Amino acid sequence: xxxxxxxxxxxxxxxxxxxxxxxxxxxxxxxxxxxxxxxxxxxxxxxxxxxxxxxxxxxxxxxxxxxxxxxxxxxxxxxxxxxxxxxxxxxxxxxxxxxxxxxxxxxxxxxxxxxxxxxxxxxxxxxxxxxxxxxxxxxxxxxxxxxxxxxxxxxxxxxxxxxxxxxxxxxxxxxxxxxxxxxxxxxxxxxxxxxxxxxxxxxxxxxxxxxxxxxxxxx
Amino acid sequence: xxxxxxxxxxxxxxxxxxxxxxxxxxxxxxxxxxxxxxxxxxxxxxxxxxxxxxxxxxxxxxxxxxxxxxxxxxxxxxxxxxxxxxxxxxxxxxxxxxxxxxxxxxxxxxxxxxxxxxxxxxxxxxxxxxxxxxxxxxxxxxxxxxxxxxxxxxxxxxxxxxxxxxxxxxxxxxxxxxxxxxxxxxxxxxxxxxxxxxxxxxxxxxxxxxxxxxxxxxxxxxxxxxxxxxxxxxxxxxxxxxxxxxxxxxxxxxxxxxx
Numbered sequence: 001x002x003x004x005x006x007x008x009x010x011x012x013x014x015x016x017x018x019x020x021x022x023x024x025x026x027x028x029x030x031x032x033x034x035x036x037x038x039x040x041x042x043x044x045x046x047x048x049x050x051x052x053x054x055x056x057x058x059x060x061x062x063x064x065x066x067x068x069x070x071x072x073x074x075x076x077x078x079x080x081x082x083x084x085x086x087x088x089x090x091x092x093x094x095x096x097x098x099x100x101x102x103x104x105x106x107x108x109x110x111x112x113x114x115x116x117x118x119x120x121x122x123x124x125x126x127x128x129x130x131x132x133x134x135x136x137x138x139x140x141x142x143x144x145x146x147x148x149x150x151x152x153x154x155x156x157x158x159x160x161x162x163x164x165x166x167x168x169x170x171x172x173x174x175x176x177x178x179x180x181x182x183x184x185x186x187x188x189x190x191x192x193x194x195x196x197x198x199x200x201x202x203x204x205x206x207x208x209x210x211x212x213x214x215x216x217x218x219x
Numbered sequence: 220x221x222x223x224x225x226x227x228x229x230x231x232x233x234x235x236x237x238x239x240x241x242x243x244x245x246x247x248x249x250x251x252x253x254x255x256x257x258x259x260x261x262x263x264x265x266x267x268x269x270x271x272x273x274x275x276x277x278x279x280x281x282x283x284x285x286x287x288x289x290x291x292x293x294x295x296x297x298x299x300x301x302x303x304x305x306x307x308x309x310x311x312x313x314x315x316x317x318x319x320x321x322x323x324x325x326x327x328x329x330x331x332x333x334x335x336x337x338x339x340x341x342x343x344x345x346x347x348x349x350x351x352x353x354x355x356x357x358x359x360x361x362x363x364x365x366x367x368x369x370x371x372x373x374x375x376x377x378x379x380x381x382x383x384x385x386x387x388x389x390x391x392x393x394x395x396x397x398x399x400x401x402x403x404x405x406x407x408x409x410x411x412x413x414x415x416x417x418x419x420x421x422x423x424x425x426x427x428x429x430x431x432x433x434x435x436x437x438x439x440x441x442x443x444x445x446x447x448x449x450x451x452x453x454x455x456x457x458x459x460x461x462x463x464x465x466x467x468x469x470x471x472x473x474x475x476x477x478x
Contacts, residue, residue, distance in 0.1 A: 033236050050298050050334075057333040061363030064336065068359045078381055114367075121369040125395055128402040129423075135405060136426025147425065185418040188434035192416040193242075194460055195438030196303040198453035201246055203306070207254075207449035208441070210297070210309050210338050 018206045025204045066090065150176050245463075246456055254452035262446060263455065270412050271443040273430040274311075277386035277410040278318055286385025287325040289378060290315050291400070292339065293391020293415070294368050296332025301392035304416055305335055307437040308391035312339055314444040315388065316346035320355075327378055328361045331371040336363045372396035376403040389428075390414040390437050401427035 024046060030036075031043025069083035096105040137148045156162045157173020202208040232240065257263065281288050292308030295301030312328055319326040328343060330336045340361045347356035364374035379387060380403055387404045389397065393415045404411050405427060413424040414432025425431045435457070441450030 033232055033240065035232075054296075054298070054334050057337055058366075061330075061333040061336045064359070064361070064363045068362055071359065079377070082377075118367065118369040121373055121399070122395065125398060128398050132398055132402055132405075132423065132427040188416070188418050188421070190461065190464060191435035191457075192438075194457040195307075195416075195435040197242060197246060198250070198457055199303040199306055199438060201243070201250060202449050202453055205247075205250070205449075207447075208306065208310075210306050210342075 017211050018209055021209070021211055022204060022206055025200075029204070062090075150181075242460070245460065249456040249459055250449070250452050253455045254448050257448045257451050257455075262451060265439075265442065265451075265454070268432070268436055268439065268443060270414060270430040270432040270436065271440070273410075274388055274412045274444070277388075277412065277429075278315065278324065280410065281385030282318075282322040282324040284385055286383050287327055288315055288319070289375070289382075289384045289387040289409075290326060290328045291375060291387070291389040291391065292328070292330055292335055293389070293393050294331040294366075294371055294396065295392035296334035297338060298334055299332070301416075304390075304392040304437065305332070307414075307440050309335070309338060309342060310440040310445065311388055311390045313342045313346070314440070316343045317349075320346045320350055320352060326360050327382060327384065329364050329371070329375055329378065330361065331364060331366055331368065333363060333366065336361065368394055368396045372399040375400045379404045379409055380407055384409050386410040386412075388412050390432060390440065393417065393420050393424075395420070395423070398423045398427055404428075 027039070027046065028043050030039050066087060069086050071077075072083040073080045073087070093106070093109060096103065096109060100106075133151075136144075137151065138144065153169065153172045154176055157170045157176075162169040199208070203210070278288055290308070290312050292305055292312060293301070295305045297305055299305075315324075315326055315328075318324060326343070328339050330339050340358065343361050344353070344356050344358075347353055362374075362378075364371045376399060378384060379400065384404075384407075387400075387409050389400065389411070390413070393413075394417075397413065397415065397420055401411060401413060401424070411428040412430045412432065413428035414437040415421060415424055416434050416437065418434075421431070421433060425433075439450070439454055441447045442454050
């Protein structure tokens with residue numbers, strides 16, 4: 001009996017997710033292209049249902065966070081004290097959120113802990129930009145020479161005092177921003193759009209199967 | 220043209236949908252035809268992308284030195300507007316997962332969006348199960364950090380600073396938080412490859428990592444790392460369509476100037 005059902009089960013495990021993915025993808029595509037009420041309603045239903053799937057995925061993620069950090073605490077790995085703080089904070093916010101996400105306690109935690117910490121983390125960007133520029137503006141290739149040259153001209157052009165040196169610098173800045181920079185960005189956007197379409201079509205045709213950890217066999 | 224517009228209008232297809240259709244319709248047959256040709260005649264030559272060559276080199280160096288490899292698939296997820304970028308990161312993870320299984324390289328994959336977590340976990344597990352080493356798979360090698368970008372960056376910064384990471388591969392959708400992660404990696408002498416599609420973030424990526432994958436180069440991961448026929452075919456199809464778009468722009472500009 002097992003010999004009969006096992007290949008069937010293995011085949012179903014591979015083809016069922018693919019069939020569902022292709023069917024759903026085709027439905028959403030039809031929803032986009034055609035203004036038919038029944039197709040639109042079905043498409044809207046499945047798009048809204050992804051919120052439920054995302055909710056379960058979030059639950060899985062939270063379990064993963066707790067497992068990683070509890071294991072770190074038990075095994076006394078590096079930084080296990082921070083893991084205690086993380087797990088304790090997670091439990092506190094979880095308990096505080098039981099009355100609902102709009103409760104006063106959760107609001108206070110977000111206003112006085114979450115947002116200030118977020119602002120503090122992103123405030124590091126100002127300093128990191130400077131150190132990244134210091135490391136990035138090294139002349140290691142032809143591309144980096146162009147990068148440095150463009151950066152210097154644009155920086156100088158942005159400064160009002162540069163106009164007193166020569167009118168060429170602001171003009172060079174405007175030319176760099178309006179011509180090669182804009183052209184490059186548009187080229188990247190076109191390329192990214194094509195790449196996105198290609199990725200979607202590969203999933204629709206079943207060549208890429210990210211939902212089952214696989215895809216077409218390698219060459 | 221008016222007749223075509225009438226037919227499309229009767230079908231409920233507006234101008235935006237018609238443009239999308241004009242892009243989508245040629246892609247299907249091109250992809251299938253070129254894929255078939257590749258399977259018959261073999262792999263076509265690809266231009267060298269230093270990011271992918273460096274990625275392979277950094278993985279090897281980390282494996283040899285006993286350090287871990289960090290893979291980030293960005294702060295996007297599946298089912299969002301940046302799904303394609305997240306899938307590109309997943310392709311990179313698949314390659315790293317199989318390399319890890321074969322060499323014993325420790326991999327730490329971090330995700331921000333919860334929708335990407337099960338997919339990443341499955342990719343890592345499949346790499347071990349395919350070779351019959353399911354018990355060797357460590358489920359905590361894939362770590363969900365946080366959907367909040369600042370918290371995600373903080374989590375990755377900690378991993379890059381304290382987890383004995385030798386190389387960091389960050390391919391996907393990123394915002395400003397990329398600079399935070401890449402800088403910490405740089406200070407800890409972690410070899411880094413970064414790739415994203417956002418034109419606003421690419422300068423940060425270029426300045427802060429060792430090798431960059433610019434824009435659409437991240438979508439070529441399957442072709443360069445996995446040698447998959449469908450990925451090679453879609454690269455070729457993209458090239459054909461790009462040529463068509465360029466010709467259309469030039470012809471349109473000329474016609475507009477003449478009229």
